[in-house]
Amino acid sequence: MIKVLFFADQREKVGKDQLxxxxxxxxxxxxxxxxxxxxxxxxxxxxxxxxxxxxxEEEERLMEKNDVIAFIPPVSGG
Amino acid sequence: xxxxxxxxxxxDVNEVVSSVIHxxxxxxxxxxxxxxxxxxxxxxxxLQYEAYPSMAEKQLCxxxxxxxxxxxGVKTSIVHRTGKLAISDIAVVIAVASPHRxxxxxxxxxxxxxxxxxxxxxxxxxxxxGEEWIGDQLEQTSYPNGRPEEERHD
Numbered sequence: 622m623i624k625v626l627f628f629a630d631q632r633e634k635v636g637k638d639q640l641x642x643x644x645x646x647x648x649x650x651x652x653x654x655x656x657x658x659x660x661x662x663x664x665x666x667x668x669x670x671x672x673x674x675x676x677x678e679e680e681e682r683l684m685e686k687n688d689v690i691a692f693i694p695p696v697s698g699g
Numbered sequence: 700x701x702x703x704x705x706x707x708x709x710x711d712v713n714e715v716v717s718s719v720i721h722x723x724x725x726x727x728x729x730x731x732x733x734x735x736x737x738x739x740x741x742x743x744x745x746l747q748y749e750a751y752p753s754m755a756e757k758q759l760c761x762x763x764x765x766x767x768x769x770x771x772g773v774k775t776s777i778v779h780r781t782g783k784l785a786i787s788d789i790a791v792v793i794a795v796a797s798p799h800r801x802x803x804x805x806x807x808x809x810x811x812x813x814x815x816x817x818x819x820x821x822x823x824x825x826x827x828x829g830e831e832w833i834g835d836q837l838e839q840t841s842y843p844n845g846r847p848e849e850e851r852h853d
Contacts, residue, residue, distance in 0.1 A: 629749055629821040630832040671819070674754040691751060691819075697833040698748065698755075698779055698820025699732055699791055699811055 623647075623684045625656065626691040634662040645688075650680045652690060668692035701774050703759035705752040705820075707782045715792045719774040724796035728803035730811055732791040734784050744825045748781045748790060751819040755779070758818040762810055766795070770802040775810060779820055 623644040627635045644652055649672075653665045670677045671691045672684075684690065700718055716729055734746050763775040779791045793810045797803040814820070821834045 626751065628751055628819065629823070629834060633832075671751070671754055674751075674757055676817075691754070693751070693819050694821060694832070695834040696815065696817070696819055697822045698750070698818050699814045 622687070623652075624687075624689045625652070626689060628691065629694050631663060631692065631694065635660050644684050645686050647684050648681050649677065649684075649690070652684060653692070656692075665692045668694055701763055701776050702778075703756050703763060703776065704778045705750045705755050705759075706778060706780055708780070710778050710780055710789050710792050712789070712792055715776050715778050715794045718776045719794045719796035721774060721796060723772060723798055724774065725798050726800040726803040727794060727796045728800075728807040729795075730791075730793040730807045731789055732811070734786050734788050734790060736786045741824075742827045743786065744827060745786070746784045746790070746825065747823040748779070748784065749821050749823070750779065750781050752781070755819050759814070761817070762813045765813065766806045766809060769809070770797060770806050773797040773802050773806050775806065777810060777814070779814070779818070781820070 622641050625640045627638050632638050644655070647655070649670050657663050657665060671693055672682065673689055702718055712729065712731065716727060720727060734743065736743055759777045762777065766773055766775050774796045776794045777791070780789065784790055791814065793807055795803045795806045795810065797806065821832055823830060823832045
């Protein structure tokens with residue numbers, strides 16, 4: 622299983638703050654496609670990807686057991 | 700002792716400032732970000748900040764490391780608040796201590812700009828006539844390379 626975290630507008634569109642699913646072996650691109658099909662309101666094209674709390678640029682990166690992935694919308698802190 | 704924290708509690712400014720003072724420091728610069736009521740014609744009623752706390756604290760810590768790499772001897776602490784904030788509430792406090800004053804200004808500016816690039820914190824604005832997640836506005840930055848650019852503030 623892997624865990625996806627949803628923040629800000631994503632959490633409101635999906636209606637929950639996290640989702641666990643059997644995504645081991647999928648790459649980041651495939652996870653995005655899966656989520657956008659499952660939740661048509663989600664738009665992940667303008668996000669940065671974080672895996673296990675670190676930014677990850679490589680879309681081909683494969684998900685491993687217990688990975689936590691988040692798609693970080695443009696930030697607006699400060 | 701430097702620290703980097705996301706908190707839902709009111710920020711104690713003095714605690715942040717005193718955390719960076721050390722015998723080699725001759726200057727302390729404090730940046731305090733507060734909730735602004737008017738942005739152009741838009742009147743804000745309140746704000747809600749949300750963070751990915753564990754990752755945000757790591758990114759704040761990374762900013763502190765970037766600062767001490769660029770300006771040796773400079774110490775930084777950063778605290779950012781989350782939850783619902785009213786006009787003039789303190790949202791972020793950055794304290795920077797350095798041997799001489801010039802670096803304290805530069806490093807403080809660097810820290811707030813980097814927060815706005817890489818730290819996973821989002822604000823939702825509640826206006827008189829509506830509400831919106833600010834990071835979701837189309838005119839905001841997008842990330843064509845999949846992540847923020849580094850070292851943009853020379």
